[in-house]
Amino acid sequence: MALRHAVLAALLDEELSGYQLTKAFAAGVANFWHAKPQQVYAELARLERDGLVAGREVVQEGRPDKRLFRVTGKGLGELEGFASTAAKPAFLREDLLVQVQAADRLDAAVLIERLTERYAFAEAKAALFEERLRRMRGGLDEAEFLLRGARVGPYLTCRRGRDFERANRDWCRDVMEVLRARQAAAEEA
Amino acid sequence: MALRHAVLAALLDEELSGYQLTKAFAAGVANFWHAKPQQVYAELARLERDGLVAGREVVQEGRPDKRLFRVTGKGLGELEGFASTAAKPAFLREDLLVQVQAADRLDAAVLIERLTERYAFAEAKAALFEERLRRMRGGLDEAEFLLRGARVGPYLTCRRGRDFERANRDWCRDVMEVLRARQAAAEEA
DNA sequence: CGTTACATGTAATATGTTACATGATTCC
DNA sequence: GGAATCATGTAACATATTACATGTAACG
Structure with missing residues (x-):
């Protein structure tokens, strides 16, 4: 609950x-x-x-x-x-991971479409979080804010959200790179 | 579904x-x-x-x-x-984030317990994923495996899992650092 | 002789999603 | 005049979790 x-x-x-x-x-x-x-x-x-x-x-x-x-x-x-009770760790539960898991049996072009969409979404969301962080900090630099600011809780969770979406974005980019390189390698052979 | x-x-x-x-x-x-x-x-x-x-x-x-x-x-x-259908992006849904969101009104020592637990869990899981990646690669180095290996799908999803847990671990570490620094600063004042 | 692994489920409950419903106001 | 925002829900359906159930065999 x-x-x-x-x-x-x-x-x-x-x-x-x-x-x-x-x-x-x-x-x-x-x-x-x-x-x-x-x-x-x-x-x-x-x-x-x-x-x-x-x-x-x-x-x-x-x-x-x-x-x-x-x-x-x-x-x-x-x-x-x-x-005071132990928190249950969360799992990744992302449709796109399921699709990439099956990548070797699916059309790479279709997957690249999905990855491109997710990349854009992640980028937009990360930017949104970044903006909110900037506002929460106000004029202070981050270290100062974290040490003396009131209400750092929302800041710390927002930072996790930003980093999560950055990681999603980077992963999408890397996967697309791999799929493209393999397509190119397959054409050569 | x-x-x-x-x-x-x-x-x-x-x-x-x-x-x-x-x-x-x-x-x-x-x-x-x-x-x-x-x-x-x-x-x-x-x-x-x-x-x-x-x-x-x-x-x-x-x-x-x-x-x-x-x-x-x-x-x-x-x-x-x-x-071929658009994947719904996942959201973070982690109990510990809720607890940290409320950090400014809760006992820091209790939160640090939660963070320590989650840190250990993330570390263990990341190590497990790393080991599985190593096995999947076999003797090949990563770039070579990703270019020519059969079945890169499971490898790419496993890498996302590993990076997710690494990010969780690092976040726990950073949050604990902030909470401890604020405790120390509060005692001084 | 107790625990863990193998192997497969049913039933009840909790949680989350989709579709539908209503009605005013502001913005383009 | 149509879409978006403010404001709050109900009802039906889908999905996930928890508790319970059963039985063999290997391991220590």
Whole structure:
């Protein structure tokens, strides 16, 4: 039940609405966890029912009203309990890896299309993370920020996200290089 | 439905039993996908029902009989179809990231325990992948193997697995360094 | 004689995804 | 006038995890 804790962690620094949370957990933005809007709303409802977050109505003009949520004392306790238990390591579960695993029996040109797409996606996402890091640092250089900044947690997770996508990008590039070289070698023979 | 394709990809090079597949997809070994034994057996049953794999009974002495599976022509077609569709990019979904996201509100000592565990796990898994890569290369150096070796697919996915765990290890190390430096800085003040 | 490996599942529960639903407002 | 953003869900379906079940044989 880690989405539960991911939502709590996201709400630690600031009050957010369900909608803002769905944005934070959406495909392009989430630096440390991912979830669909429906899941976020459902989890928020459960968290409120269990008293781990508290919502407060905010009336707005010109746009629909919304509810802002914050973590309760009980919610913080829940997070502390979560942090004190061993974390399950994650596995890579990427469609593209399955496709490359079968590379020797598939058409290289088709795979190169997939790799090109993933390369572009990884590059874009890494750039997005890099930008967010820059904003979090503000004027400080990284070492200074990490030593004295408030809230380094989100920074550290965002950095992992950036490096993950950089690694994806580099891997795509290397695989494409290999596939192309093998095509060329096969043509010569 | 990517487990389906992961199983097909795993069976491309060699006939395997359900049990061998469960080993390949188990926590410590899978380089490109992960699944529990129950899932693997269920998926094999479906694949056989749909004619994408064919099983053959092998009678054994001294241990239970088993069934070896191979991919059918239809199965290869299914994989080709899969490779021709855009792959969904994966997200990081790691408990430890959630815990570090909340780092500023949690006890650093507790987090360092989690990071130490994950560091050791990542190191061990990276070493395991490295060993498998070495075996796949045989006597050849990497560039030579990638250019002329048969079956580079599994090699390339295994390399991604190794680099993923190396990145996890390095991130754990960096985060611990930051947390320790901040503890020291806080004590001084 | 207890543990690990071999070998294969069923059943219940939890989690995640897809499709559908509603309605106002702002931007182009 | 149509698309995108704000705002919040329900319902159906697919996938993954956990618990349970069974039996042989090799290893120490």
